[in-house]
Amino acid sequence: MPKSFQPGERRALEKESKSLAVELKGVYKRFDKVVAVEKMDLEFEEGTLVTLLGPSGCGKTTILRMIAGLESPTEGDIFIQGKRVNDTPIHKRNLGMIFQNYALFPHKTIFDNVAFGLKYRSVPRQETRDRVKRALEMVRLPGVEDRMPSQLSGGQQQRIALARAIVIEPVVLLMDEPLSALDENLREEMRMEVDNLQQLLGVTTIFVTHDQREALSMSDRIVVMKDGRKQQEGGPEDVYNNPVNHFVADFLGHSNFINGEVLGREGEYTKVRVEDGNEIYAPGSEAWKPGEPVELVVRAQKFDLLPDKEDVTAPEINTFKGIVKDRSYMGGEVSYFVELANGTVLHAISMVSLKPYRRGETVLIHVPPRHCGLLKREN
Ligand SMILES: Nc1ncnc2c1ncn2[C@@H]1O[C@H](COP(=O)(O)OP(=O)(O)OP(=O)(O)O)[C@@H](O)[C@H]1O
Ligand SMILES: [Mg+2]
Structure with missing residues (x-):
């Protein structure tokens, strides 16, 4: 696992080191005539949780997909830990991904679901068992290895998806509206869970949402987007208190x-x-x-x-x-x-x-x- 931090340590760390986990430089993505992402420069510092926030269609998912390697940029460069990855295939990027409807494999046990990514990395059996066990403990669902996904609630299934993402010890965790299918109370709980786990593991996390409360409550930094363009970027208080334009002021609060x-x-x-x-x-x-x-x-x-x-x-x-x-x-x-x-x-x-x-x-x-x-x- 990456170096782990005590909760609250993360902001202090931010000041000391400035190494970037992910960087986008001048990235554009066009689908025929649609410009999904325009002139995007983004820096994601190691160990931080950054939220991409914006209305439907503003390009959030497209950015995640480009970082993951599921889409390639039309223009510009993407770097992961300093290395240009434009031509690196998805399985060589070592990223953890959780998507809104990224369902678990229904006919596989929880163990097989969580161990999925390890199988493709040829991790030995005993180590796989240990790592799955640890990942399940981290999402606070120890001992459910033998159950089937249908025997878990929606929130529990999302936690399994989280365990599956972190078990591979990703360099970056990508989360695309992972909580939007959950009801309000559960969402709140999961929000804290994701936040705590992220701090505990110290894993750089890029979190996509169109829910401003979600963004304000859990992020180190927020990137507000509209029509494929970055509108403002900063800490939650900064973006909330000092909006740079009408759109940002209107979208948050x-x-x-x-x-x-x-x-x-x-x-x-x-x-x-x-x-x-x-x-x-x-x-x-x-x-x-x-x-x-x-x-x-x-x-x-x-x-x-x-x-x-x-x-x-x-x-x-x-x-x-x-x-x-x-x-x-x-x-x-x-x-x-x-x-x-x-x-x-x-x-x-x-x-x-x-x-x-x-x-x-x-x-x-x-x-x-x-x-x-x-x-x-x-x-
Ligand atoms: N494969 C594609 N082909 C054509 N257009 C696309 C494709 N993927 C995305 N788009 C367009 O690019 C724009 C950005 O889409 P994207 O999915 O990134 O938005 P989003 O911010 O994730 O929205 P939402 O909050 O609804 O998920 C939209 O106009 C969308 O229609
Ligand atoms: Mg989306």
Whole structure:
């Protein structure tokens, strides 16, 4: 097995070494007229879990398939541990793969399923037995060697697929929406399982999903994609808090978008007049010139709601009066739609408080300037 790490060790390690497990340089993939992947430069550092995140059809699977050797790039190069692999066949790349519907062989026992990859590597019998046993222990299903896949639940079968992938001690683990067939609770559990196992083994993992929560919860880095192109790349907090464009801000999290125009710098702030006439303060930056058309982005979770009462003092700036038009419970949170006097409707998500605001109630809605993102307006 590759060197194993204690949980939590992985970020520290990242800083020390910078060796790349996988690298894509200027990769394009065209299928006739369809450009599935365009001008893709990606670096996957050894030992990290990187998620490719994006909507259906953006090219995620195509990238995995090219790394695996199931497709070859139309242009550009792919490197695995520093070696160019464009012409290396799939069985010589030593990769572990788990796909959404990569079913187990139904007529083979769990042992034979897990041992499958070892058989083709001529691993001796006793060693095979030991390694299968260890792999099953790692996915927390010890002793199921003699069962058939149909005797296991969906989540357990996916764990067997995981055992089958790690038993060969792959240099990279490729996972294409491996959890999407599972129900919500099981998914959550498997998410943690994959994350823990990945840290324990320290195996570089490329995980594909179109589920932003999945990506945010388990990744060291996230690559956000759209139409075959990389939109943004970074740590989960970075991508979530500092989206570079409308697409990323919209795809990750619940965002309010309001068009506006920069009025100018005021002290530490950039002052913006939004199209409903209100003035909003965003963090100061030299980048914004007066008159520049911008798009203001505010995460629904960043709004504070306050009762509209005499004894309540709300911050002077970025506070507006509105009426609760709609509200709905979402487990631990409440989602509110608040309409301002000029018709703008803002989406706010608050933790469930003892006394939630009623529909029709007048409230004050505030957002601290630091949570007001500004983007160049795209047309
Ligand atoms: N073998 C193929 N022949 C022609 N077009 C293809 C082929 N494989 C993929 N495509 C096209 O390439 C684009 C990217 O497909 P890909 O499967 O990589 O998307 P994806 O991000 O994995 O989507 P999903 O989330 O739906 O799985 C799509 O437009 C798809 O139709
Ligand atoms: Mg896909």
